[in-house]
Amino acid sequence: MKILFRFSVLLAIVSVALMSSCKKDDPNSSDDSGLAAAGKLSPPSWIQGKWAEPSDADTYFMFSSSDIVLSGLSFSIFNGSTQSGVTAIVKETKKTSTLYEVTITASGTGQEPVDGFFSFKKGDGTYIEVGSADTGTTVTNYIRFNKN
Helix, strand or coil: CHHHHCCHHHHHHHHHHHHCCCCCCCCCCCCCCCCCCCCCCCCCHHHCEEEEECCEEEEEEEECCCCEEEEECCEEEECCCEECCEEEEEEEEEECCCEEEEEEEEEECCCCCEEEEEEEEECCCCEEEEEEECCCCCCCCEEEEEEC
16 A cells, blocks of 8 residues: 555655646645745654655655755756756745644646645654645645655
8 A cells, every 4th residue: 555655655756747637736725824935845853854754765755944845756847956957936824833744736837736735744753644635635644754
């Protein structure tokens, strides 16, 4: 199951942005206090560092005080990055002492933007739990990523 999860959402975002068009959701959040504007990030201190999938150290999330890097398989996506004609913009949607959520919008030339949603739950300092879902839906499955 972990193999299937390995950034399948991220791969889908990049693939769809390159090959097809999709609708773009723009949910209005009533609680934007403390959230950075799209393209400007400030991940909470508890999540900063590198978090890898236990079975594959090349599949990871890395958080700094102002950016997120998602890396897996043969590519990495980070805020404002452009790779293979796809540009990624990350927007914070929720930030608490135990939860951090972002929407990643990937867009390619001549394509409609595609959104992906990631939820990160604080663990005990040695791990975080990572979930993904379509934007506007609830994350129901979380995978543990270890501090690396």
